[in-house]
Amino acid sequence: MSPKTLYDKIWDAHVAHEADDGTTLLYIDRHLVHEVTSPQAFEGLRMTGRTVRAPDKTIAVPDHNVPTTLGRENADNMTEDSRIQVAALDTNAKEFGIHYYPVSDIRQGIVHIVGPEQGWTLPGMTVVCGDSHTATHGAFGALAHGIGTSEVEHVLATQTLIQKKSKNMKVEITGKLRPGVTAKDITLSVIGHTGTAGGTGYVIEYCGEAIRDLSMEGRMTVCNMAIEGGARAGLIAPDEKTYEYCMGRPHAPKGAQWEAAMSWWKTLYSDDDAHWDKVITIKGDEIAPVVTWGTSPEDVLPITASVPNAEDFKGGKIGAVQRSLEYMGLTPGTPLSEVEIDTVFIGSCTNGRIEDLRAAAEILKGKKKKEGLRAMVVPGSGLVRAQAEEEGLADIFKDAGFEWRLAGCSMCLAMNPDQLAPGERCAATSNRNFEGRQGRGGRTHLMSPAMAAAAAITGRLTDVRELM
Ligand SMILES: CC(C)[C@H](C(=O)O)[C@@H](O)C(=O)O
Numbered sequence: 142m143s144p145k146t147l148y149d150k151i152w153d154a155h156v157a158h159e160a161d162d163g164t165t166l167l168y169i170d171r172h173l174v175h176e177v178t179s180p181q182a183f184e185g186l187r188m189t190g191r192t193v194r195a196p197d198k199t200i201a202v203p204d205h206n207v208p209t210t211l212g213r214e215n216a217d218n219m220t221e222d223s224r225i226q227v228a229a230l231d232t233n234a235k236e237f238g239i240h241y242y243p244v245s246d247i248r249q250g251i252v253h254i255v256g257p258e259q260g261w262t263l264p265g266m267t268v269v270c271g272d273s274h275t276a277t278h279g280a281f282g283a284l285a286h287g288i289g290t291s292e293v294e295h296v297l298a299t300q301t302l303i304q305k306k307s308k309n310m311k312v313e314i315t316g317k318l319r320p321g322v323t324a325k326d327i328t329l330s331v332i333g334h335t336g337t338a339g340g341t342g343y344v345i346e347y348c349g350e351a352i353r354d355l356s357m358e359g360r361m362t363v364c365n366m367a368i369e370g371g372a373r374a375g376l377i378a379p380d381e382k383t384y385e386y387c388m389g390r391p392h393a394p395k396g397a398q399w400e401a402a403m404s405w406w407k408t409l410y411s412d413d414d415a416h417w418d419k420v421i422t423i424k425g426d427e428i429a430p431v432v433t434w435g436t437s438p439e440d441v442l443p444i445t446a447s448v449p450n451a452e453d454f455k456g457g458k459i460g461a462v463q464r465s466l467e468y469m470g471l472t473p474g475t476p477l478s479e480v481e482i483d484t485v486f487i488g489s490c491t492n493g494r495i496e497d498l499r500a501a502a503e504i505l506k507g508k509k510k511k512e513g514l515r516a517m518v519v520p521g522s523g524l525v526r527a528q529a530e531e532e533g534l535a536d537i538f539k540d541a542g543f544e545w546r547l548a549g550c551s552m553c554l555a556m557n558p559d560q561l562a563p564g565e566r567c568a569a570t571s572n573r574n575f576e577g578r579q580g581r582g583g584r585t586h587l588m589s590p591a592m593a594a595a596a597a598i599t600g601r602l603t604d605v606r607e608l609m
Pocket residue numbers: 177178205271272273274287554
């Protein structure tokens with residue numbers, strides 16, 4: 142048998158039909174659904190008199206539009222569009238009989254946090270969702286990617302997806318990380334290295350000692366941003382940490398089924414002499430705590446650097462850098478650590494898990510946020526929120542002056558009441574810093590939870606290592 146990558150193995154195990162031109166019908170194990178990209182898909186089913194093919198493999202949760210304040214069931218600050226989308230998901234979930242975690246359910250949260258938490262996401266699976274950050278689930282060694290609304294309808298109706306195979310790319314992070322450097326710094330640094338188009342046409346497998354050393358939470362952070370590097374999906378081979386995370390989760394297999402699953406999961410690694418179409422190697426100890434300065438996730442620099450000059454960039458990028466510096470209100474040559482911020486947002490499917498909250502709380506313990514600064518922590522799910530309360534993290538945040546919110550996408554994107562005002566500058570743990578992403582005219586600097594916590598204390602972009 143010819144050697145295969147992990148991607149090849151999962152792909153081959155899910156081929157339902159392959160046409161002569163390589164177009165493949167892939168079986169889908171899990172279909173995650175949220176309120177933004179699903180209303181038209183369900184409407185399509187309704188109009189053609191179809192049902193959901195595999196309701197037991199279809200999981201829905203509202204996240205993008207929901208307010209994150211207490212009493213949100215009666216919130217009067219939702220836009221009409223938001224209200225309609227959430228109500229449509231409510232109706233569709235009931236009518237089509239799929240698994241559903243409504244806003245009132247403690248298990249509700251960001252779809253990419255809920256899936257793994259509930260044991261829906263497992264190694265070797267194909268996982269899709271009408272959402273680009275579905276890549277997150279690749280942390281389990283699952284082939285997971287975003288799909289468009291017409292594909293959502295196709296998967297709902299058939300439990301299959303038409304796909305063309307991507308190429309194989311290996312991103313190896315060797316050795317150990319230095320103190321203060323986290324999964325977020327890895328994933329941002331990779332994008333800084335490859336650019337936002339570097340992964341186009343590829344499925345990335347992340348490997349190497351620094352990746353192995355990460356917790357499942359950290360691995361999810363890394364894979365979450367594979368899409369920002371242009372890749373179709375990100376993958377990490379499952380290991381003992383993966384099995385341990387999955388074991389005992391509500392929808393993970395049990396008993397003999399667990400044993401059967403394990404024997405398949407243990408085959409899920411790239412063979413030694415598998416073919417890679419592209420390989421990138423980064424030394425773990427050369428990665429610094431980073432922040433973004435621009436309006437693309439590739440605009441990454443170590444916190445010790447200064448705002449760049451547009452002239453330092455090549456060709457086509459010069460204009461883009463000029464425009465983005467103008468939008469960001471930054472002057473070339475200013476040390477990044479002197480850039481003052483107005484807001485701190487800790488949350489999102491990139492960094493809204495328990496470990497992220499622990500990392501931020503560790504820095505904030507016994508300290509206060511800078512006066513006048515707005516700071517909020519938005520746990521990625523109701524269960525993360527409950528656990529953080531139990532561990533005393535919520536009190537640390539509240540004592541530090543942070544708002545302690547309910548689960549949702551929140552300030553990651555401006556689809557709900559949590560938004561930046563024009564010109565407001567935010568230290569954010571999310572994954573996109575596009576113009577207007579957090580609100581019209583809002584300015585986003587992406588970073589790790591520990592770095593965001595440090596920024597909250599000083600009121601400027603800050604090297605977390607100074608506070609450790
Ligand atoms: C709204 C949704 C389709 C979108 C995505 O696909 O990623 C959102 O989650 C985002 O992060 O921009």
